[in-house]
Amino acid sequence: MALTDALGNLVRFELLPGNRYDTIGVEPLIHGIDFGGLLADKAFDCNWIIDELNERGAMICISQRPQRLEPVEIDLEVYKWRHPIENFFCKLKEFKRIAMRSDKTDDSFCAMIYAVAAIINGR
Numbered sequence: 137m138a139l140t141d142a143l144g145n146l147v148r149f150e151l152l153p154g155n156r157y158d159t160i161g162v163e164p165l166i167h168g169i170d171f172g173g174l175l176a177d178k179a180f181d182c183n184w185i186i187d188e189l190n191e192r193g194a195m196i197c198i199s200q201r202p203q204r205l206e207p208v209e210i211d212l213e214v215y216k217w218r219h220p221i222e223n224f225f226c227k228l229k230e231f232k233r234i235a236m237r238s239d240k241t242d243d244s245f246c247a248m249i250y251a252v253a254a255i256i257n258g259r
């Protein structure tokens with residue numbers, strides 16, 4: 137799971153086990169960072185994340201699940217800015233070693249992601 141800035145540059149990264157929900161990685165990513173808003177997809181549509189963003193006064197721009205009883209209104213024009221973030225993940229997957237997860241340890245995989253993020257930012 138990754139946190140990027142508005143331009144799609146990596147800010148923080150959290151490696152999660154494959155058998156867990158993505159929401160468990162949100163707390164370590166946003167801890168200690170001030171930001172004006174969070175753009176995310178439906179995987180992050182949960183009450184505790186929305187409550188945390190409301191406490192911080194951050195704009196909520198999370199695509200809503202159809203089952204949500206009390207939908208949160210989002211700005212669809214701002215939501216379109218998820219595109220650079222999605223592009224970051226596509227650029228990461230251009231590197232076969234990351235796409236295939238060929239590193240044997242978590243530490244070497246994380247190091248490779250940071251190295252590739254530096255290459256992407258340098259382009």
